[in-house]
Amino acid sequence: MAAAVLxxxxxxxxxxxASAAPGLPRKKAPLKPGQKPSPRSKFVTLKPNRFGHKRNYxxxxxxxxxxxxxxxxxxxxxNKCLVFCAYCLSFCxxxxxxxxxxxxxxxxxxxxxxxxxxxxxxxxxxIVSDADLHINAHFIGxxxxxxxxxxxxxxxxxxxxxGGHRLYVGxxxxxxxxxxxxxxxxxxxxxxxxxxxxxxxxxxxxxxxxVKRMDAVNTVVVELDGxxxxxxxxxxxxxxxxxxxxxxxxEGDSLVHLDLGFQFHNLTKDVDGVLGQTYRPGxxxxxxxxxxxxxxxxAPKYLSSGLFSTDCAVSRFHHHRHVVTTFAS
Numbered sequence: 001m002a003a004a005v006l007x008x009x010x011x012x013x014x015x016x017x018a019s020a021a022p023g024l025p026r027k028k029a030p031l032k033p034g035q036k037p038s039p040r041s042k043f044v045t046l047k048p049n050r051f052g053h054k055r056n057y058x059x060x061x062x063x064x065x066x067x068x069x070x071x072x073x074x075x076x077x078x079n080k081c082l083v084f085c086a087y088c089l090s091f092c093x094x095x096x097x098x099x100x101x102x103x104x105x106x107x108x109x110x111x112x113x114x115x116x117x118x119x120x121x122x123x124x125x126x127i128v129s130d131a132d133l134h135i136n137a138h139f140i141g142x143x144x145x146x147x148x149x150x151x152x153x154x155x156x157x158x159x160x161x162x163g164g165h166r167l168y169v170g171x172x173x174x175x176x177x178x179x180x181x182x183x184x185x186x187x188x189x190x191x192x193x194x195x196x197x198x199x200x201x202x203x204x205x206x207x208x209x210x211v212k213r214m215d216a217v218n219t220v221v222v223e224l225d226g227x228x229x230x231x232x233x234x235x236x237x238x239x240x241x242x243x244x245x246x247x248x249x250x251e252g253d254s255l256v257h258l259d260l261g262f263q264f265h266n267l268t269k270d271v272d273g274v275l276g277q278t279y280r281p282g283x284x285x286x287x288x289x290x291x292x293x294x295x296x297x298x299a300p301k302y303l304s305s306g307l308f309s310t311d312c313a314v315s316r317f318h319h320h321r322h323v324v325t326t327f328a329s
Contacts, residue, residue, distance in 0.1 A: 024167040036073050052081060080215075088278040104245070105139075107296075109278025115287045115294040118152050123187070126312035128276035131268050133227060134160040134310045134317040135276075138170070144248030146308040151247050153257035157232070158307035160317065161224060165189055165207065166308050169222060169232050169258070174253050177236035177254040183216035184234050195220070271315040274302050283308065 073081035077092035078293045084091070100108045107127075108114045112209035119125045121141025128135040141152040156170030168187040187192040188205065195211050203211045236254035237247055249255055267279050274296065277283060283291040287294045300312040310317040 032311070040067055067152060076163065084142070099264075099275075101258075101260040101262075103153065103259070105154055107139075107275050107278075109283075109285070111148075111278045111285060113278070113285050113289050113294070115285070115289070115296045117243060117296045117299070118150070119299055121150060121152055123160070123328075124304045124307050125299065126273045126276075126304050126315060127302070127311075128262075128264075128271065128273040129310070129312065129314060129316045130271040131258060131318065132161060133264075133267075133274070134302055134315065136276075136304050136307050136309070136312075138307050140255065140257065142250070145245055146248065149244050151235055151245075153237075153255065154260065155257050156232070156323060157258070157260070159230075161227065162311060167209070167222070168307070169220075169230065171234040171256040171258050172246055174236065174254050174256050175252045175265075177256065180217065183256050184218055184220055184232065186211060186220070186222070228265065229263040233259045235259055267317070270316055272316050273312075279316075297299065 004166070057302070072091055074092055081090045082238040083089070093133055098108055098110050098112055100106075105117050105119065106114060106116055117125075119137070119139040121139060124136045124138050126134065127137050137154045138156040138158070139152045140155040143150050143152050156168065159167040159169070161167070166187075166189055168185070170185045170243045172183045172185050174181075174183060182197055186195075186210065193203055193211055195201050196214055197216050199213055199216050201213045210223050211221075212221045213219065213220055214231070219232070221229060221231045223229045229287070233258055235258075236256050237249050241247065242249040262275065264279060269281055271277065271278075271279055278285070287296050304310070
């Protein structure tokens with residue numbers, strides 16, 4: 001089901017933005033209902049050259065046996081997007097598909113439903129809690145008295161796994177946004193993780209953890225073998241977003257935050273958390289998904305005392321070790 005939702009979303013947003021290069025094979029036909037994409041499917045980050053020459057939009061997908069594609073990013077995200085190589089399609093980093101968290105936190109759960117969870121400024125909330133994996137999110141925020149509302153965004157993740165290892169993935173604060181400066185900060189057990197600022201540069205630890213840059217700066221994929229894959233993209237609140245959504249952004253803070261994508265490979269049937277619970281077999285959402293802004297409540301039960309604390313009311317960390325597992329993405 002999740003795969004079908006993903007492919008449907010990709011097809012809708014990508015229509016008309018890609019064409020096969022002359023003399024090369026045509027892009028593949030769309031998947032049939034219920035048909036899953038190849039396990040080898042990969043996404044390529046596309047950041048069009050500022051001069052906009054057509055050659056700067058060429059993405060080679062030959063590593064997957066596909067054609068080269070002339071791709072333009074969708075109008076909603078003209079400066080940066082992802083390309084689904086198997087089908088020569090491009091889409092925005094935060095298009096709706098399972099396992100994402102973007103903006104004023106908008107989550108798309110493992111069940112395919114999208115909802116908002118606003119949390120609270122300067123607080124930490126458990127978004128995934130399982131037997132050997134616990135992920136907290138730190139929320140930053142801004143109050144706009146003109147609209148009498150607090151806005152929040154995810155600034156960092158605190159991931160606790162295995163025997164208590166601690167992985168930090170965060171966005172550095174910036175008074176003014178500079179797209180050529182790296183705003184991603186990563187540490188493992190308190191030690192900085194240094195990755196060369198070059199596209200596809202990779203760092204690997206002996207614990208099965210790796211970090212790969214999808215672009216020279218601000219976009220990484222963090223993977224723990226057999227457990228998870230997390231894509232993190234550091235972004236600011238742009239002038240346009242600030243104006244349209246009335247965020248009330250103040251001078252001296254560009255409100256840099258993380259847009260996130262998650263894949264999980266070994267969750268138990270008892271997984272919990274804001275996002276984690278949506279991956280349970282048979283999960284039925286209590287959120288009114290027909291509402292203009294579907295909101296998940298119950299924030300107090302997801303509240304953690306710190307970024308690496310596993311004490312939220314719904315915590316499952318190290319509670320159950322011999323339970324049925326399921327694959328989630």
